[in-house]
Amino acid sequence: xxxxxxxxxxxxxxxxxxxxxxxxxxxxxxxxxxxxIRADGYIAGVKNVSIDIARGEMLVxxxxxxxxxxxxxRCFSRLHEITGGTVEIDGQDIMALSEKALIELRRNKMGMVxxxxxxxxxxxxxxxxxxxxxxxxxxxxxxxxxxxxVTKLVGLEGREYYFPRExxxxxxxxxxxxxxxxxxxxxxxxxxxxxxxxxxxxxxxQDEFLRLQGLLNKTIVFITHDFDEALRxxxxxxxxxxxxxEQCDTPDRIVLAPATxxxxxxxxxxxxxxxxxxxxxxxxxAGSAEGEALDGDATVQQVARIIIxxxxxxxxxxxxxxxxxxxxxxxxxxDVLLGAD
Amino acid sequence: xxxxxxVRIALxxxxxxxxxxxxxxxxxxxxxxxxxxxxxxxxxxxxxxFNFIKDDLGLIxxxxxxxxxxxxxxxxxxxxxxxxRRWPFLGPIPWTAIVAVFAVLGYWLGGWKMALLAAGTLIWxxxxxxxxxxxxxxxxLSVAAPVAFMVGLSLGVLAWKSARFNxxxxxxxxxxxxxxxxxxxxxxxxxxxxxxxxxxVATIVYAIPPMILMTTLGLKKVSPEIIEAGxxxxxxxxxxxxxxxxxxxxxxxxxxVNQVIMLCLAMVVLTAFIGMPGLGAKLLAMMGSFKLGxxxxxxxxxxxxxxxxxxxxxxxxxxxxxxxxxxxPWYMRHIYLILGLVSFAGFIVIAEIVQIADxxxxxxxxxxGKEIDTIIKDFLDIDAxxxxxxxxxxxxxxxxxxPFRNALLWIPTPAFVLLIVAFAYWLGGKRPAxxxxxxxxxxxxxxxxxxxxxxxxxxISAVIISMFIGIPLGIAAARSEKWSKRILLAxxxxxxxxxxxxxxxxxxxxxxNDVAVVFSIIIFTTVPLTRYTVEGLRTVPAEILEAAxxxxxxxxxxxxxxxxxxxxxxxxxxxxxAIMFAFFMVIIAAFIGTQDLGQELQxxxxxxxxxxxxxxxxxxxLMALSFDLVVMSWAKKRKQILGLxx
Numbered sequence: 010x011x012x013x014x015x016x017x018x019x020x021x022x023x024x025x026x027x028x029x030x031x032x033x034x035x036x037x038x039x040x041x042x043x044x045x046i047r048a049d050g051y052i053a054g055v056k057n058v059s060i061d062i063a064r065g066e067m068l069v070x071x072x073x074x075x076x077x078x079x080x081x082x083r084c085f086s087r088l089h090e091i092t093g094g095t096v097e098i099d100g101q102d103i104m105a106l107s108e109k110a111l112i113e114l115r116r117n118k119m120g121m122v123x124x125x126x127x128x129x130x131x132x133x134x135x136x137x138x139x140x141x142x143x144x145x146x147x148x149x150x151x152x153x154x155x156x157x158x159v160t161k162l163v164g165l166e167g168r169e170y171y172f173p174r175e176x177x178x179x180x181x182x183x184x185x186x187x188x189x190x191x192x193x194x195x196x197x198x199x200x201x202x203x204x205x206x207x208x209x210x211x212x213x214x215q216d217e218f219l220r221l222q223g224l225l226n227k228t229i230v231f232i233t234h235d236f237d238e239a240l241r242x243x244x245x246x247x248x249x250x251x252x253x254x255e256q257c258d259t260p261d262r263i264v265l266a267p268a269t270x271x272x273x274x275x276x277x278x279x280x281x282x283x284x285x286x287x288x289x290x291x292x293x294x295a296g297s298a299e300g301e302a303l304d305g306d307a308t309v310q311q312v313a314r315i316i317i318x319x320x321x322x323x324x325x326x327x328x329x330x331x332x333x334x335x336x337x338x339x340x341x342x343x344d345v346l347l348g349a350d
Numbered sequence: 351x352x353x354x355x356x357v358r359i360a361l362x363x364x365x366x367x368x369x370x371x372x373x374x375x376x377x378x379x380x381x382x383x384x385x386x387x388x389x390x391x392x393x394x395x396x397x398x399x400f401n402f403i404k405d406d407l408g409l410i411x412x413x414x415x416x417x418x419x420x421x422x423x424x425x426x427x428x429x430x431x432x433x434x435r436r437w438p439f440l441g442p443i444p445w446t447a448i449v450a451v452f453a454v455l456g457y458w459l460g461g462w463k464m465a466l467l468a469a470g471t472l473i474w475x476x477x478x479x480x481x482x483x484x485x486x487x488x489x490x491l492s493v494a495a496p497v498a499f500m501v502g503l504s505l506g507v508l509a510w511k512s513a514r515f516n517x518x519x520x521x522x523x524x525x526x527x528x529x530x531x532x533x534x535x536x537x538x539x540x541x542x543x544x545x546x547x548x549x550x551v552a553t554i555v556y557a558i559p560p561m562i563l564m565t566t567l568g569l570k571k572v573s574p575e576i577i578e579a580g581x582x583x584x585x586x587x588x589x590x591x592x593x594x595x596x597x598x599x600x601x602x603x604x605x606x607v608n609q610v611i612m613l614c615l616a617m618v619v620l621t622a623f624i625g626m627p628g629l630g631a632k633l634l635a636m637m638g639s640f641k642l643g644x645x646x647x648x649x650x651x652x653x654x655x656x657x658x659x660x661x662x663x664x665x666x667x668x669x670x671x672x673x674x675x676x677x678x679p680w681y682m683r684h685i686y687l688i689l690g691l692v693s694f695a696g697f698i699v700i701a702e703i704v705q706i707a708d709x710x711x712x713x714x715x716x717x718x719g720k721e722i723d724t725i726i727k728d729f730l731d732i733d734a735x736x737x738x739x740x741x742x743x744x745x746x747x748x749x750x751x752x753p754f755r756n757a758l759l760w761i762p763t764p765a766f767v768l769l770i771v772a773f774a775y776w777l778g779g780k781r782p783a784x785x786x787x788x789x790x791x792x793x794x795x796x797x798x799x800x801x802x803x804x805x806x807x808x809x810i811s812a813v814i815i816s817m818f819i820g821i822p823l824g825i826a827a828a829r830s831e832k833w834s835k836r837i838l839l840a841x842x843x844x845x846x847x848x849x850x851x852x853x854x855x856x857x858x859x860x861x862x863n864d865v866a867v868v869f870s871i872i873i874f875t876t877v878p879l880t881r882y883t884v885e886g887l888r889t890v891p892a893e894i895l896e897a898a899x900x901x902x903x904x905x906x907x908x909x910x911x912x913x914x915x916x917x918x919x920x921x922x923x924x925x926x927x928a929i930m931f932a933f934f935m936v937i938i939a940a941f942i943g944t945q946d947l948g949q950e951l952q953x954x955x956x957x958x959x960x961x962x963x964x965x966x967x968x969x970x971x972l973m974a975l976s977f978d979l980v981v982m983s984w985a986k987k988r989k990q991i992l993g994l995x996x
Contacts, residue, residue: 088578116584127575131597133673141583144593170673188579198582 506565824883882924
């Protein structure tokens with residue numbers, strides 16, 4: 010972590026559902042489990058979560074349905090009022106905001122994409138995209154110009170005057186994405202944006218999403234229940250179960266060093282070589298290896314041919330600017346490749 | 351186990367009632383009927399209360415204020431549509447211009463067929479010489495429906511926002527929906543003057559409840575993601591409501607609009623009873639003087655209007671916005687608006703020159719009232735026809751209606767209440783039984799017992815007879831896809847007719863008497879019974895039917911063992927509706943001359959006995975509500991057991 014204030018910072022966040030959640034949380038003994046809380050008639054949507062998200066980072070929150078991932082992301086934007094703890098956006102405690110300040114925050118800083126799109130059925134593509142701008146009270150011509158621009162950005166040029174029901178699922182989600190980007194938000198929330206789409210379209214939309222992120226470089230919180238999707242997109246992954254974060258780490262670490270048994274079970278079926286990057290296997294300081302350096306950002310699988318054909322026992326590893334950052338033991342790479350523990 | 355004890359308790363009540371009936375000769379007088387002395391002067395108390403609200407609290411000033419505001423609008427539409435001498439002194443608009451606008455509107459909503467229906471209805475009305483009275487009705491309708499819509503929408507939003515408000519109005523709404531329409535009329539007259547204004551007020555009040563219900567339903571159904579999308583777009587509270595919730599609930603709200611229009615039409619026809627001019631008043635006059643030909647023609651006009659308004663507003667519900675290709679010129683985007691305006695203006699100009707395009711004079715009208723009258727009367731004079739209707743009348747009267755009525759009247763009041771409680775307990779369970787008991791006791795204590803029983807007798811006998819017609823008809827229709835559709839369409843169409851219409855064939859066949867009343871109720875109530883029988887049978891899942899086929903069931907076995915049990919909860923809804931309709935109809939039929947509550951109610955209209963009017967109205971409402979509670983609670987429980995809902 011850098012010294013810069015994180016964009017989103019949450020400390021000991023709780024979200025309980027039930028009759029008098031605040032009072033219950035206040036009197037609850039520490040370390041109560043999910044089941045114990047449920048036995049008392051409450052559901053722990055989010056259970057004591059602390060996470061920092063840095064500027065430009067893409068955090069993927071991943072878990073099975075009912076694990077609390079959607080609830081957590083709604084705590085970040087105060088679509089849910091949290092029961093305990095604090096959520097800060099750019100150092101500002103959002104629970105302390107007035108209704109008006111909260112609306113301002115959402116109008117200027119946040120964008121959100123929903124699983125079943127949440128489009129307004131009575132508005133055209135363009136009107137849907139311009140909706141947040143309209144709420145902000147922006148001038149009609151500016152609104153239209155900006156909406157056209159974003160619509161083009163997501164590849165919906167020529168369909169500006171269609172109504173949502175006239176579009177396919179993938180196209181509808183493009184509208185959802187365009188709408189969330191219209192106000193040029195700093196923070197971008199995506200709640201299972203591709204889950205409602207069929208696999209081929211999903212893959213296409215993921216590529217599209219990576220392209221957009223390459224252009225825009227936003228701070229992103231992305232929710233999914235698809236582990237492959239998480240591995241494909243994430244800088245860091247937070248794995249949730251029963252409202253709590255089991256582990257929050259880089260994809261390499263999640264795969265190589267699962268923190269709990271639950272995470273280990275998740276990663277068991279995963280082909281590690283496709284996830285683990287070369288730089289994650291760097292063991293010593295630079296200097297003790299010779300020959301051509303491997304790209305640290307490549308996955309082990311991508312360099313598998315070199316490792317197997319080359320007779321060196323140690324390989325130098327370079328970062329994306331070309332500087333050598335250390336060496337990798339050949340054995341370590343082979344272990345990952347062959348799936349040995 | 352629970353079901354068993356429910357039946358047993360119901361049996362206790364039943365036997366208690368039976369004992370009282372058998373012991374009738376031995377019973378003291380006060381156990382047979384509530385003695386006069388025990389009947390408190392509720393009507394006088396209520397009169398006092400109303401007078402207090404009206405004069406001392408000054409409600410009359412408020413209502414007179416509202417009525418003068420309404421009057422402005424009514425005068426305006428009245429002037430435009432039928433040339434009432436009021437501001438803006440422009441009308442009447444030539445009939446051809448109005449036909450043109452309706453045709454274009456019809457075309458926009460539903461293509462050629464709808465345009466033809468709209469234009470055809472209006473052209474028929476004009477040619478038959480009823481243009482003016484139809485426009486009188488339409489003038490009131492075009493004020494009442496928008497007002498009812500707006501009030502209903504606002505109250506619906508309030509009820510959705512505030513749970514407490516919702517709880518407060520829910521019972522009022524269910525009473526309002528069972529209150530006989532005569533009870534709407536008198537307060538309207540007293541608080542809002544006689545004539546169109548009172549008629550409009552009664553119509554508005556009558557049409558509001560379903561709009562409230564549909565609004566709340568629609569708002570509750572808006573998907574949570576759309577709501578969150580609105581919030582994340584930074585909507586303020588007002589923006590959420592006006593730009594997110596209400597547009598997203600469009601379908602339900604427009605269904606509400608359809609119901610508002612249809613209820614307004616039904617009511618506006620009935621306001622003839624308080625002197626509202628228009629189609630209803632004419633029909634009332636014609637039926638009163640037994641001019642069957644003219645009655646028939648007006649009936650056709652009302653039916654055509656009902657079908658037109660229903661189809662057009664339903665087409666609006668399903669009409670989805672279409673996009674225009676880029677670069678479509680503005681006149682293509684607004685082609686229908688322009689077409690409507692141009693043809694409107696065009697016909698106004700033509701009407702200046704050609705008289706027949708402006709209005710159709712009495713000598714030009716194609717009304718065949720007299721001729722139809724003669725035909726109908728000749729037909730009724732045919733011996734065979736007279737023999738049939740005469741025999742039916744004799745049979746119904748002597749063997750069913752009169753014995754049944756006398757039997758019901760013979761039963762001691764407490765025994766009657768006990769039997770009702772037994773029935774309610776057996777079918778609905780404890781809660782409905784308590785309500786039914788309390789409600790019927792109240793009816794007994796108001797001192798209108800005999801008339802209430804006569805009302806009930808007409809309702810029960812008509813519903814039972816119509817079950818023998820409606821259910822077999824529904825079963826037969828449900829056997830084929832084609833017939834199901836046809837019958838459902840026919841029933842849906844028939845349900846849009848104002849109830850008044852159903853009196854016409856009854857009077858035609860049986861003249862003015864008890865049998866005609868029961869007959870008109872029978873026609874009216876057969877419609878929902880048939881409709882829900884078809885619907886219930888058709889919605890039995892195909893897999894279950896296939897399973898029955900594979901189990902080797904004959905079609906009779908399939909019907910009795912599989913289809914009917916599964917369809918029964920839905921059929922119960924139809925049964926309930928039939929009872930509600932019957933209560934509604936029996937009161938209207940009062941004007942043919944019955945001895946029930948309806949007749950007393952109608953009498954109160956002539957005077958200012960608001961208290962009595964209310965007592966009578968509440969009696970009808972309480973009886974109807976008892977049945978509603980019992981049948982609906984049974985249907986709900988049954989559906990849960992069968993896993994058909996929730």
